[in-house]
Amino acid sequence: MGLLERFRESRFSKMIFKIFGKNHAKIGIYGPPNVGKTTLANRILRDWTGDIMGSVSEVPHETRRAKWKNNIRIDNGGSSLTMDLVDTPGIATKIDFKEFMNMYGMTKDDSRVRAKEATEGVIEAIRWLDDIDGVVLVMDATQDPFTQVNVTIIGNLEARNLPILIAANKIDAENASPATLKSAFPQHPVIPISALTGYNTENLYSMMIKEFGKKRHKQRR
Amino acid sequence: MVKKDSGITFNLISHQKLEHYSSAEKLKYILNEVKEGRILVLEHGLTPTEQAQLIEHTMKEINHDTFIGIEIGGYENEKIGFFQRVFGVAKKPRMTVIGPAHLLRMVHKDNDMIETTIIPGKGAN
Numbered sequence: 001m002g003l004l005e006r007f008r009e010s011r012f013s014k015m016i017f018k019i020f021g022k023n024h025a026k027i028g029i030y031g032p033p034n035v036g037k038t039t040l041a042n043r044i045l046r047d048w049t050g051d052i053m054g055s056v057s058e059v060p061h062e063t064r065r066a067k068w069k070n071n072i073r074i075d076n077g078g079s080s081l082t083m084d085l086v087d088t089p090g091i092a093t094k095i096d097f098k099e100f101m102n103m104y105g106m107t108k109d110d111s112r113v114r115a116k117e118a119t120e121g122v123i124e125a126i127r128w129l130d131d132i133d134g135v136v137l138v139m140d141a142t143q144d145p146f147t148q149v150n151v152t153i154i155g156n157l158e159a160r161n162l163p164i165l166i167a168a169n170k171i172d173a174e175n176a177s178p179a180t181l182k183s184a185f186p187q188h189p190v191i192p193i194s195a196l197t198g199y200n201t202e203n204l205y206s207m208m209i210k211e212f213g214k215k216r217h218k219q220r221r
Numbered sequence: 222m223v224k225k226d227s228g229i230t231f232n233l234i235s236h237q238k239l240e241h242y243s244s245a246e247k248l249k250y251i252l253n254e255v256k257e258g259r260i261l262v263l264e265h266g267l268t269p270t271e272q273a274q275l276i277e278h279t280m281k282e283i284n285h286d287t288f289i290g291i292e293i294g295g296y297e298n299e300k301i302g303f304f305q306r307v308f309g310v311a312k313k314p315r316m317t318v319i320g321p322a323h324l325l326r327m328v329h330k331d332n333d334m335i336e337t338t339i340i341p342g343k344g345a346n
């Protein structure tokens with residue numbers, strides 16, 4: 001290993017990057033299952049890199065391993081943000097394989113495998129929380145926002161003084177109610193979007209640059 | 222799982238009962254009770270870290286024929302003022318209800334009230 005590489009690997013240089021390299025943030029897309037996290041991740045990548053993150057499905061727990069892409073640069077004409085983006089498995093407090101059978105017509109074997117992998121995905125998503133500098137918390141604006149999963153994610157980020165943006169997704173749907181989400185979480189910015197159609201995503205990008213580009217004192221939990 | 226003839230048990234747990242437990246002991250106690258089919262109402266809920274750990278432990282315990290996970294509803298930490306924070310007053314997590322997901326369902330929650338139902342036909346008779 002050359003001297004330069006050795007320096008790059010050293011704790012000292014990591015410390016320097018931590019202090020000065022803060023415009024490079026690791027951003028997690030979080031939320032309950034099926035709210036549109038991967039759809040949003042794909043939208044962000046399509047808009048800024050031409051890549052895709054992963055597969056999307058109407059069946060919950062489609063994403064069962066975290067996926068990420070590094071060095072995504074987004075800008076809004078004035079300022080920019082370079083980030084590593086992580087698409088996480090939906091976090092749930094219960095997983096019933098019978099739901100996959102009864103509601104989505106999957107076979108018993110497939111349902112059990114999916115459920116088992118889903119439990120592992122939830123654990124992975126929670127572990128990633130320790131490693132992240134900011135979160136886009138995706139919620140389904142057609143549903144009741146007060147789920148424990150949202151409360152737990154927000155609580156963990158707040159305890160470490162890390163920024164949260166709430167994406168009130170599926171705003172294109174007829175019964176979407178972004179106002180409910182706004183009144184439910186007054187302490188964080190709520191941005192109504194449609195990850196599916198791209199509606200209002202420029203606004204989300206601007207907020208990401210603003211909120212995730214800031215220097216903060218990160219606290220380990 | 223709950224026995225057919227024993228009805229459904231609700232335990233209201235004062236903060237004194239849990240305050241001497243470590244986080245790990247607390248979570249173990251809660252998860253054991255819930256796996257036994259009991260519904261718990263905690264006077265003081267769990268910190269965000271404990272909530273995340275409880276979800277993690279729950280995922281490890283899921284056994285698709287006997288335990289499908291938990292239903293949990295609680296409130297965020299009490300907001301504390303600037304001076305309290307300066308003087309190191311800890312945030313107190315507020316009331317929380319936790320039960321087995323095959324029995325307990327969250328109906329609605331707002332800033333002042335948590336509404337739950339017992340899933341009919343599942344041990345209620």
Ligand SMILES: Nc1nc2c(ncn2[C@@H]2O[C@H](COP(=O)(O)OP(=O)(O)OP(=O)(O)O)[C@@H](O)[C@H]2O)c(=O)[nH]1
Nearest residue numbers: 033034035036037038039057061062063090195196
């Ligand atoms: N109407 C509408 N549907 C959407 C939108 N975004 C996502 N969906 C749909 O919601 C479903 C779930 O989308 P995903 O992107 O797979 O959701 P996810 O949050 O990644 O789900 P998991 O990986 O299972 O946790 C799919 O059927 C999507 O087409 C949206 O903005 N509007």
Ligand SMILES: [Mg+2]
Nearest residue numbers: 037038062063
């Ligand atoms: Mg997904």
